[in-house]
Amino acid sequence: LKLQFLYFIEGGGENPMTTASPSPPLRTALQSADVNGELASRIVRYIEGVTKTTSPSVQDCMWGLVGSKALATGIGVQEETAEEILGKIGMAAVEGCGGLQEMGWVGTGCPIIDNTLGGGFVKGQVTELAGAAGVGKTQFLIQTCVRSLLPTPGGGAPEGCAVYIASEPFPATRAQQIAATASAEHPAVFPTAASLLTNVLISSRHATQTHWEHFVSSVQNVTRLADARRITVLVIDSVAAACSDLRNEAAVRTPLLSSIFSELKQLAHTHSFPIVVSNHVVSDLDSDVQEPKPALGLSWSSIPNTTIMLSKTPHNRVLTLANSPWLPNRKIGYDVLPKGVYGKPEE
Numbered sequence: 001l002k003l004q005f006l007y008f009i010e011g012g013g014e015n016p017m018t019t020a021s022p023s024p025p026l027r028t029a030l031q032s033a034d035v036n037g038e039l040a041s042r043i044v045r046y047i048e049g050v051t052k053t054t055s056p057s058v059q060d061c062m063w064g065l066v067g068s069k070a071l072a073t074g075i076g077v078q079e080e081t082a083e084e085i086l087g088k089i090g091m092a093a094v095e096g097c098g099g100l101q102e103m104g105w106v107g108t109g110c111p112i113i114d115n116t117l118g119g120g121f122v123k124g125q126v127t128e129l130a131g132a133a134g135v136g137k138t139q140f141l142i143q144t145c146v147r148s149l150l151p152t153p154g155g156g157a158p159e160g161c162a163v164y165i166a167s168e169p170f171p172a173t174r175a176q177q178i179a180a181t182a183s184a185e186h187p188a189v190f191p192t193a194a195s196l197l198t199n200v201l202i203s204s205r206h207a208t209q210t211h212w213e214h215f216v217s218s219v220q221n222v223t224r225l226a227d228a229r230r231i232t233v234l235v236i237d238s239v240a241a242a243c244s245d246l247r248n249e250a251a252v253r254t255p256l257l258s259s260i261f262s263e264l265k266q267l268a269h270t271h272s273f274p275i276v277v278s279n280h281v282v283s284d285l286d287s288d289v290q291e292p293k294p295a296l297g298l299s300w301s302s303i304p305n306t307t308i309m310l311s312k313t314p315h316n317r318v319l320t321l322a323n324s325p326w327l328p329n330r331k332i333g334y335d336v337l338p339k340g341v342y343g344k345p346e347e
Contacts, residue, residue, distance in 0.1 A: 035085060039075070043085070046074035083328040106233050106274050108140070109147035109182070112343030113319065113334070117308075118327050121233065121276055124269035126261060126303060128239075130279040130294040131310030135317065136336045137278040138168065140310070141235045142175045143340035144276055145200045146182045148232035151189055158189050160230035164202045165218040167211050167241035168278075175200070181339035201225075215242035219260055223267060231273045234264070238278040240295045254299040261303045277304065310334075319343065 030040045072082035105120035114120045121127050121144065129137050145162035164170070179193035179200075190196040203221065205214035215236075222234060236242065239257075246253040261275075268275050279300075281292035294300065294307060301307075307323040320331045333344035 039085075042075040043071070046071065049074070104272060106144065106148045107152060109143055109150075109340060110342045112332060112345065113341070116319065116321055116330055116332050116343065117306075118324075121274035122305070123272045123274050124265065125305040126265060126268075126275045126277060128277050128279055128294060128304035128307045129310065130281050130292075130307060132281050132292065132312075135310040135312050136334075136341050137310060138171060138237055139174060139178065139336060140341040141237050141276060141278060142171075142178050142200075143182075144233055145235055146175075146179050146196060146340075149190075149196060149199050150182060150186055157230055157232045158186075158199075160199070160232040161225075162200045162233050162235070163222055163225065163231055164200055164235045164237065165215065165222075165242075166202055166204045166237055167215060167239075168237050170202055170204060170237075177338055178340050210245045211242050212245040216260070219264065223263070226267055226271045231271055233273055234268065234275045236275070236277040238280060239300070240280040243296060250297065250299065253296075257296075257300060257303065281309075 030036070030043065035043070069079055069082070071077075071085070072079040075082070077085075104123040105118075106123065107114045107120040108117070129140060131137050141164070145164055148162050149158055149160060151158050175197060176193050179196045183190040183193050183196045203214070203218040205211065209217070222231070225231065243253055243257070246256070264275055280295040282295050284291050284293040292309075292311070294309075304323075305325060306321070309320040309322045311318050311320070317334050317336070318331055319334045321327060321329055323329075332346075335342055335344060
């Protein structure tokens, strides 16, 4: 890893040792979704402008990163229309690739949230969970680790292990509470919360380590572990904390993150597990209402395949699927319960 980081820092450009997983072909998806004529042409021209190239192969890698708001502005339609278009294109692309069933996912344990996400956290991809302090990000991550181990249709594997890289303090008591509910559903496999949590491998930072040193060493350990045990999910809590030592060094941080997550995506794809990453939020100064957006800027925003925003007011909590290559943006209410984070039925 260190050699590959130096390759970026010293001006080597794209790392020849990593490969990106491309999005499904744009033109095929447009055709399958019955998006034709002038509208299809406008979309292709917009993607050409975003990627600064007319190369179909580059466009196929990038189109899934486009959000509905940017697409609406780029092709001159309402944002609702852009969401509908992206939804059609995304689902057609999924069907053309064999669907999410073939890719596989790990469920969250909540049918409402899983339905919002199209099944759960997609294996081989990075899902970002962003929100302010206190919205339930860490509890959601613990719940995901626990549920990934249960023998359920949502991708559980009792013989595997979930990996939790904790740059933030790990709430062991809360983990016990969430695991107790989950283990009670499968007492023959996990008779106690402790027996379930034994398979959640937690990498905590030592006092002598910087956040970045801990993160890099944890990633190296995951790489070795993947060859020895089945990993059900990799959780990183949080990427903003891991990068806090490089807060004012964006020129260095960007290529390091790109290199690390290229390696992790390749590893996750090979060994079939999802990567779920929490992130802090900052105010979007370019927005009239200064809505929060994930921290670490544009250089980070191209790394997650999917972004989920969690927010709360004094009266409710909202989960927003803010960016997905497969699904339109959508919102649901949720509650933080003793058993974890669960979506609220629509009224």
